Amino acid sequence: MSVYRIDRDPAFFNKLSGGCLPGLLGVQILQVGQGVLRAELAIEARHFAANGFLHAGTVVTLADTGAGYACVAHLPEGASGFTTVELKSNHLGTAREGRILAEVRSAHLGRTTQVWDATVSHVETGKTIALFRCTQMILWPKGAA
Numbered sequence: 001m002s003v004y005r006i007d008r009d010p011a012f013f014n015k016l017s018g019g020c021l022p023g024l025l026g027v028q029i030l031q032v033g034q035g036v037l038r039a040e041l042a043i044e045a046r047h048f049a050a051n052g053f054l055h056a057g058t059v060v061t062l063a064d065t066g067a068g069y070a071c072v073a074h075l076p077e078g079a080s081g082f083t084t085v086e087l088k089s090n091h092l093g094t095a096r097e098g099r100i101l102a103e104v105r106s107a108h109l110g111r112t113t114q115v116w117d118a119t120v121s122h123v124e125t126g127k128t129i130a131l132f133r134c135t136q137m138i139l140w141p142k143g144a145a
Contacts, residue, residue, distance in 0.1 A: 002109040004034040008073035022065040025058065029069060035106040037070040040123070042099050054094045054129075059120050063089065063132035066104040067116035071136045076111055082136040085113075090131045099123040102132075112138055 010029040017023035025047065031038040041047070041062050049055040064087060071082045101123050108115040118132040 002074040002076050002111075002114065004032070004073055005075070008032060008069075013069045013072075016069075017065075021061060025061055027062055027065050029066075030101075032070070032073050035074075035109070037066050037073065037102075037104040039066040039069070039102045039104070040099055043095055043097055048096075053096065054100075056089070056091055056130075059091065059100065059130045060087070060089050060132070062100060062102045063104070063118040063120050063130065064134060066102040066118055067132070067134035068136070070104050070106070070116055071114050074106070074109055074114065076138060078140065079138050080141050081139045082114070083139060084134060085137045086133075086135040088133050091129070092131065093122075093127055093129050095122040095125075095127075095129060098125075100129055107133070110138075114138065 010032055013029040026041055028040050030040055047054055047058040100120055102118045102120045104116050104118040107117050114136045116134045120130040121128050
């Protein structure tokens with residue numbers, strides 16, 4: 001099982017997001033720990049689809065960022081990185097104001113793959129917006145696996 005690397009704290013990931021899609025959308029990492037990560041996004045008009053509702057891509061970006069950063073925080077010793085091999089989301093609702101929160105939890109922390117589940121909810125109402133699962137393949141330097 002992969003263990004949380006304490007040097008990968010919220011400040012590390014929030015700095016990493018600058019200039020990238022998570023930073024451009026306003027994703028904020030709130031907490032990182034063994035097998036968990038919490039990320040939040042304040043809803044703005046730029047996060048909407050043309051129909052005036054929260055864009056599904058905004059929700060997926062929040063959940064996927066959380067899962068990806070959680071993977072980075074739990075990379076096995078010697079691993080060089082990861083790549084997403086599968087993701088799935090079920091959208092159950094929407095929000096038009098306030099904040100959404102992704103609570104990400106490990107389902108599997110292996111040497112070659114990790115699986116992360118996220119529940120995205122509306123902070124102010126507690127309503128579940130989406131359920132998300134992401135599988136990542138751990139990358140190793142050539143000859144190290």
